[in-house]
Amino acid sequence: MRDHYYVEFPDMHGKTIRWFRFTDDIDYRCVSIDFEDGSVLAFKLELGIHEEAELGVMRKGNLEDVRLLKPVPVKRSI
Numbered sequence: 039m040r041d042h043y044y045v046e047f048p049d050m051h052g053k054t055i056r057w058f059r060f061t062d063d064i065d066y067r068c069v070s071i072d073f074e075d076g077s078v079l080a081f082k083l084e085l086g087i088h089e090e091a092e093l094g095v096m097r098k099g100n101l102e103d104v105r106l107l108k109p110v111p112v113k114r115s116i
Contacts (some may be wrong), residue, residue: 060109074114 050073057072067083094104 047079053077 050071054074055071055076059070059072061068061070068080069083070078072078072081091107091109092101093107094101096102100113
C-alpha cells in the first residue's frame with residue numbers, strides 16, 4: 039500500500055461551499071467547488087476516474103466511518 043499524499047489550499051479556509059460538482063464530458067473532466075462568494079475551486083482531471091465517492095470523518099489522520107455516496111445524474115436543459 040502506498041503512502042497517502044495530502045495537499046491543502048489555505049486560501050479556501052473559511053469559505054462557505056454552495057455547490058460541489060463533478061463534470062465528466064468526453065474531453066473534459068473536472069471537480070469543481072462553488073463558494074458562496076462566487077469563487078470556484080476547480081480540479082481538472084486528465085486520467086480516468088473510478089466513479090466511486092466516499093464520505094467519511096478524518097480522525098488522527100485516518101478516514102473513518104466511511105460510506106459510499108451514490109452519484110445522481112444531472113438533467114441538462116438545452
